[in-house]
Amino acid sequence: MEQFILTATLAFTVYILCLLGYRLTLHPLAKFPGPLIAKLTDGFGGVYALRKDIHLKIYEDHMTYGHVVRYGPDRLIFNTESAFQTIYNSDRVTKSHVYRAAQQHADQFNIFNVRDRGMHRAKRRLIGQVVSEKSMRSFEPVMLQQIDVLLQKLMKASASSAPVNITPTVRQLGIDIVGHLGFGYNLKMQTEETNHWLMNAFYLGDWRINVCMQWPLLTWIRPEVISGLMPNSIRARLFDLLDTMIKARLSQKIDSKHDLLGVIAGSMGNEFKSLRQQELWTEALFFFPAGGETTATAISAAFFYLSRNRECYKKLADEIRSSFLSGSEIRQGPQLASCRYLRAVIDESLRMCPSVPGVLWRELVTGDDGTEPFIVDGHVIPKGTQFGVHIFSLHHNEEIFPRPFEFRPERWLEAKDEEARKAMDRGFAAFSTGSRGCAGKPMGYLECSLVLAKTLWYFDFEKVSDLGGGVLGLPGIRGRINHFQVDDTFAATHNGPSIKFVPRPDVSHELS
Numbered sequence: 001m002e003q004f005i006l007t008a009t010l011a012f013t014v015y016i017l018c019l020l021g022y023r024l025t026l027h028p029l030a031k032f033p034g035p036l037i038a039k040l041t042d043g044f045g046g047v048y049a050l051r052k053d054i055h056l057k058i059y060e061d062h063m064t065y066g067h068v069v070r071y072g073p074d075r076l077i078f079n080t081e082s083a084f085q086t087i088y089n090s091d092r093v094t095k096s097h098v099y100r101a102a103q104q105h106a107d108q109f110n111i112f113n114v115r116d117r118g119m120h121r122a123k124r125r126l127i128g129q130v131v132s133e134k135s136m137r138s139f140e141p142v143m144l145q146q147i148d149v150l151l152q153k154l155m156k157a158s159a160s161s162a163p164v165n166i167t168p169t170v171r172q173l174g175i176d177i178v179g180h181l182g183f184g185y186n187l188k189m190q191t192e193e194t195n196h197w198l199m200n201a202f203y204l205g206d207w208r209i210n211v212c213m214q215w216p217l218l219t220w221i222r223p224e225v226i227s228g229l230m231p232n233s234i235r236a237r238l239f240d241l242l243d244t245m246i247k248a249r250l251s252q253k254i255d256s257k258h259d260l261l262g263v264i265a266g267s268m269g270n271e272f273k274s275l276r277q278q279e280l281w282t283e284a285l286f287f288f289p290a291g292g293e294t295t296a297t298a299i300s301a302a303f304f305y306l307s308r309n310r311e312c313y314k315k316l317a318d319e320i321r322s323s324f325l326s327g328s329e330i331r332q333g334p335q336l337a338s339c340r341y342l343r344a345v346i347d348e349s350l351r352m353c354p355s356v357p358g359v360l361w362r363e364l365v366t367g368d369d370g371t372e373p374f375i376v377d378g379h380v381i382p383k384g385t386q387f388g389v390h391i392f393s394l395h396h397n398e399e400i401f402p403r404p405f406e407f408r409p410e411r412w413l414e415a416k417d418e419e420a421r422k423a424m425d426r427g428f429a430a431f432s433t434g435s436r437g438c439a440g441k442p443m444g445y446l447e448c449s450l451v452l453a454k455t456l457w458y459f460d461f462e463k464v465s466d467l468g469g470g471v472l473g474l475p476g477i478r479g480r481i482n483h484f485q486v487d488d489t490f491a492a493t494h495n496g497p498s499i500k501f502v503p504r505p506d507v508s509h510e511l512s
């Protein structure tokens with residue numbers, strides 16, 4: 001027996017050494033630069049994903065190794081606008097198998113993790129009906145009601161000069177809005193604390209997914225082993241709540257509301273009764289972080305940068321206050337669309353601080369035999385490679401965005417020439433692009449625009465502490481005090497800024 005164990009250990013060691021040697025020398029990606037350990041194992045990315053600072057590490061590695069970096073035995077990352085356009089707009093490319101990490105069960109897919117094209121198209125058609133620009137016209141009153149709740153909270157805080165931590169405040173708003181849009185359900189995140197644990201649940205879920213995407217080996221280990229990332233108690237609680245929401249909605253007339261569940265039900269006709277709730281759960285599990293967390297990041301970043309850049313603050317306040325006659329006029333329409341500086345502030349906030357900062361991993365579609373080489377920035381991508389563009393690095397590529405760590409909404413309005421402007425548009429990846437680009441982009445812009453415009457209509461605001469910024473003396477980006485700091489847990493997570501609101505005397509009566 002002892003002899004057998006010895007031989008097996010020896011054989012295994014030789015196998016591992018040969019594998020590592022192959023990855024370093026003969027592997028089709030051997031010629032690409034990158035950190036040594038990353039060339040040997042996905043565990044390199046996995047560890048940084050566990051630490052939640054993988055976006056900063058990849059940015060540093062792009063600075064060290066250039067526009068293409070090998071970030072796993074079979075992985076390549078780019079940071080150019082040409083790579084971004086080539087990869088995400090190609091018919092030959094699909095989401096990588098690492099998205100399996102986001103599946104609850106092997107045979108259940110949602111719009112985020114589905115890889116089959118036909119199934120994706122069907123899901124996109126359905127969900128598109130709920131989040132499209134047209135749909136937003138009927139949903140806007142509900143969104144406005146929720147934003148009114150936020151404004152009342154800010155008014156209350158201002159009465160006692162209490163600072164407001166923007167991150168949890170707008171996350172609660174975002175989740176409430178998605179609760180209505182998804183299930184016509186009032187989660188009351190903004191007014192009661194009962195469901196506040198949801199914020200932690202979404203954060204842990206996203207983190208787990210990100211770690212497993214970087215290090216897929218962990219997906220195959222039983223979830224209990226990494227249950228520290230998503231304790232079963234929270235999981236069970238989340239599923240119970242989704243169950244309650246779905247049941248509550250099913251007890252109402254299906255066409256009484258224009259929400260995700262109503263649309264899915266409408267599309268299924270009589271079959272709806274037999275719809276497995278799990279399928280709705282899995283769609284809902286993505287819908288909340290997709291719709292709630294992403295917009296919260298954009299809004300938090302905008303507050304952070306506006307409260308530190310008084311010139312930009314003043315320009316935006318002037319634009320909003322001269323475009324409308326009352327706060328209730330601020331709603332979807334040509335007047336809001338004409339606020340160009342507002343749009344530039346949102347885009348610049350998302351550029352500096354993308355809500356999804358990492359790599360959206362892609363691979364060649366199954367059946368693509370690679371006869372025709374797939375070329376990105378002059379590099380042939382071998383079959384079996386996972387590849388993508390790192391959004392944070394692309395957004396801080398100074399060839400496209402000069403002085404990338406400066407918050408300058410003006411760059412979107414006064415590009416030095418047509419070419420420079422085109423490069424910025426092509427290099428702006430906050431919503432991704434192509435057939436798997438964000439389906440909720442119109443909703444994201446609408447929500448951010450309404451929150452920022454209405455807040456600046458009713459209030460002036462300023463920062464009260466350095467919360468959300470970097471810490472002087474820390475190395476790299478963490479040391480930048482005027483950079484909004486996030487952790488990378490697939491969606492960005494953050495804290496702050498801390499803001500004091502002062503009602504504008506001539507208009508605050510409109511709110512009461």
Ligand code: HEM
Nearest residue numbers: 290291294295298355356360431432436438439440443444
């Ligand atoms: C500022 C706000 C937002 C940002 C920055 C954002 C960003 C993104 C990104 C980067 C993706 C691609 C993910 C991937 O390829 O893995 C995506 C996909 C998606 N987003 Fe958003 N998102 C935002 C708001 C929303 C909202 C409000 C909704 C609606 C509830 C939404 C729904 C979706 C859906 C359904 C997809 C999957 C699309 C598909 O695969 O066909 N997003 N989003």
